[in-house]
Amino acid sequence: MIERLNFIQQRIADDLTAGRNCGLVHTRFPPEPNGYLHIGHAKSICLNFGLARKFSGVCNLRFDDTNPSKEEVEYVDSIKEDVKWLGFDWGENEFFASDYFSRLYDYAIQLIEAGKAYVCDLTPVEIREYRGSLQEPGRNSPYRERSVAENLDLFTRMRSGEFADGSRVLRAKIDMASGNINLRDPVIYRIAHVKHHRTGDKWCIYPMYDFAHGLSDAIEGITHSICTLEFQDHRPLYDWFIEQLETPVKPQQIEFARLNLSFTVMSKRKLMQLVDENLVSGWNDPRLPTLSGLRRRGYTPAAIRNFCERIGVAKRNSMVDVALLEHAIREDLNQRAARYMAVLRPLKVVIENYPEGRIEELEAVNNPEDESMGRRRVPFARELYVEQDDFMEDAPKKFFRLTPGREVRLRYAYYIRCQRVEKDEQGVVTTVYCTYDPATRGGSSPDGRKVKSTLHWVAVKTAIPAEVRLYDRLFSDPEPAAEKDGEPFSKKINPDSLNVLENCQLEPALASVSAKQAVQFERLGYFILDEQDSRRDKPVFNRTVTLRDNWAKKSGARRAQPEKK
RNA sequence: AGGGGCGUCGUCAAGCGGUAAGACACAGGUUUUUGGUGCCUGCAUGCGUAGGUUCGAAUCCUACCGCCCCUGCCA
Numbered sequence: 001m002i003e004r005l006n007f008i009q010q011r012i013a014d015d016l017t018a019g020r021n022c023g024l025v026h027t028r029f030p031p032e033p034n035g036y037l038h039i040g041h042a043k044s045i046c047l048n049f050g051l052a053r054k055f056s057g058v059c060n061l062r063f064d065d066t067n068p069s070k071e072e073v074e075y076v077d078s079i080k081e082d083v084k085w086l087g088f089d090w091g092e093n094e095f096f097a098s099d100y101f102s103r104l105y106d107y108a109i110q111l112i113e114a115g116k117a118y119v120c121d122l123t124p125v126e127i128r129e130y131r132g133s134l135q136e137p138g139r140n141s142p143y144r145e146r147s148v149a150e151n152l153d154l155f156t157r158m159r160s161g162e163f164a165d166g167s168r169v170l171r172a173k174i175d176m177a178s179g180n181i182n183l184r185d186p187v188i189y190r191i192a193h194v195k196h197h198r199t200g201d202k203w204c205i206y207p208m209y210d211f212a213h214g215l216s217d218a219i220e221g222i223t224h225s226i227c228t229l230e231f232q233d234h235r236p237l238y239d240w241f242i243e244q245l246e247t248p249v250k251p252q253q254i255e256f257a258r259l260n261l262s263f264t265v266m267s268k269r270k271l272m273q274l275v276d277e278n279l280v281s282g283w284n285d286p287r288l289p290t291l292s293g294l295r296r297r298g299y300t301p302a303a304i305r306n307f308c309e310r311i312g313v314a315k316r317n318s319m320v321d322v323a324l325l326e327h328a329i330r331e332d333l334n335q336r337a338a339r340y341m342a343v344l345r346p347l348k349v350v351i352e353n354y355p356e357g358r359i360e361e362l363e364a365v366n367n368p369e370d371e372s373m374g375r376r377r378v379p380f381a382r383e384l385y386v387e388q389d390d391f392m393e394d395a396p397k398k399f400f401r402l403t404p405g406r407e408v409r410l411r412y413a414y415y416i417r418c419q420r421v422e423k424d425e426q427g428v429v430t431t432v433y434c435t436y437d438p439a440t441r442g443g444s445s446p447d448g449r450k451v452k453s454t455l456h457w458v459a460v461k462t463a464i465p466a467e468v469r470l471y472d473r474l475f476s477d478p479e480p481a482a483e484k485d486g487e488p489f490s491k492k493i494n495p496d497s498l499n500v501l502e503n504c505q506l507e508p509a510l511a512s513v514s515a516k517q518a519v520q521f522e523r524l525g526y527f528i529l530d531e532q533d534s535r536r537d538k539p540v541f542n543r544t545v546t547l548r549d550n551w552a553k554k555s556g557a558r559r560a561q562p563e564k565k
Numbered sequence: 566a567g568g569g570g571c572g573u574c575g576u577c578a579a580g581c582g583g584u585a586a587g588a589c590a591c592a593g594g595u596u597u598u599u600g601g602u603g604c605c606u607g608c609a610u611g612c613g614u615a616g617g618u619u620c621g622a623a624u625c626c627u628a629c630c631g632c633c634c635c636u637g638c639c640a
Contacts, residue, residue, distance in 0.1 A: 235569090
């Protein structure tokens with residue numbers, strides 16, 4: 001099989017054959033610790049660490065913490081936890097841009113000495129005015145021609161805390177007439193008397209992204225600096241700093257398109273808004289595309305990595321169908337999840353010809369995809385719960401489940417036939433009375449008689465009550481962030497994104513599962529114990545994803561589908 | 566006086582002058598003690614449009630068209 005390289009792998013392979021970077025590949029994942037990681041970051045993590053792995057290189061974890069007013073240790077910790085959980089190990093290579101503040105300051109001094117940077121006293125508003133527009137060139141700042149000595153003096157005093165926030169900045173002296181606005185004398189240092197989560201009060205000036213990022217790359221010996229498309233316009237600036245200064249290496253920036261996923265939002269700002277406005281329960285709400293949310297939802301690292309592998313890496317803006325993510329988790333969990341029986345909306349079944357008080361232990365397969373996962377025993381008795389959806393008094397032709405007169409199989413147990421029903425005053429069926437065929441123990445009949453369907457069930461007497469949270473897509477709009485109809489994304493939350501079922505009944509074996517391992521509730525979907533909200537006497541399970549369901553599809557009850565264009 | 570990118574199936578995405586991979590989705594069939602899984606089949610005479618070069622063009626050239634990003638002391 002021919003291995004397909006994406007365009008970044010190809011570039012690196014070319015660099016290697018050309019003998020560039022001494023044959024080394026060194027990447028980095030550079031999050032700003034101002035929010036939680038989401039699946040878009042997972043794409044970047046898989047890419048950067050994957051590149052290092054593929055080309056026998058190294059990938060650093062570097063926190064881009066140059067703006068202390070937005071950054072917190074809480075985020076640093078969660079980011080580390082998430083990267084580790086995803087399955088990547090940065091070893092000793094954990095760095096912070098703030099580790100380089102002194103060296104970056106020295107670089108700034110060098111720039112000033114070379115006449116390539118100056119202290120500017122324009123106000124923020126004036127700087128914007130002088131910058132010009134997309135159509136018009138900018139004008140030179142009146143402070144542009146200050147002497148090196150004066151710049152040195154002023155910048156030193158900026159550092160020592162002599163000036164107020166916003167009163168002065170250090171700017172690179174490049175070209176106020178450039179078509180690329182990033183080159184119109186960009187600000188490289190600003191004054192901010194703000195405590196930094198790592199350096200404390202040591203600094204009151206902080207470098208800007210464009211200055212800090214590329215030079216941090218250079219300091220770390222990064223060979224390939226992978227970032228997203230919106231930074232393409234910054235590349236000339238990235239290169240400019242590295243050209244002006246003596247750096248250990250000359251990294252190259254390569255941009256790729258960030259991930260967009262249908263039926264969700266990905267920007268930190270929007271995720272933050274959902275959390276702040278309590279539209280979700282927190283950063284780890286299982287409906288969010290955050291890694292902590294996906295983890296709580298029951299997504300596995302392997303499924304997410306596999307998803308990132310399948311979506312590819314390219315430069316065109318795209319919208320990946322969330323169905324692909326769902327496919328990835330089903331594929332993984334089908335192999336590894338142990339099967340259990342759980343009844344979410346219980347309907348009582350009484351087997352009239354089954355002995356009162358008798359309990360049998362029936363053998364069940366834990367995972368038909370993996371014999372090594374063994375078998376277990378499931379208690380069976382005269383009174384059972386089955387799913388309300390599995391019974392219909394007046395059933396259409398294609399309904400294969402329980403209906404008066406029809407015989408069905410109870411999984412691993414017996415064939416039963418519905419004889420009659422009992423209803424309350426409203427006419428709602430409260431109990432279904434059946435008879436069973438003792439000869440069908442285990443679920444097959446000696447005479448080879450076929451049944452149309454197999455139902456899951458739980459014996460009333462041994463059932464464990466539980467809460468189950470049925471999660472679905474957070475938004476009903478496939479592209480909520482686009483706000484095409486003028487409606488804000490926050491108004492497009494899918495009313496069925498969370499459905500809490502309080503009165504679920506589980507088979508007893510489910511009492512001993514942990515949140516480490518997702519399970520399948522047969523015929524329903526994949527679920528995981530919610531560690532945060534479960535109590536000993538009342539476990540809580542979260543639905544990761546439903547099983548594919550052709551019956552539901554055909555019978556109409558469908559959730560929102562992508563609109564046809 | 567504008568600059569930088571990108572257009573290949575419903576959605577992603579290969580393709581690098583030799584006659585349109587693959588995945589998801591979708592539609593059929595088959596197996597099945599999960600209406601699950603597995604297996605089989607179908608799904609771009611077409612590559613934003615129009616010209617041109619060539620024996621041959623999604624790939625090269627030209628011109629159009631469309632979409633995205635850029636005027637933070639954010640990253």
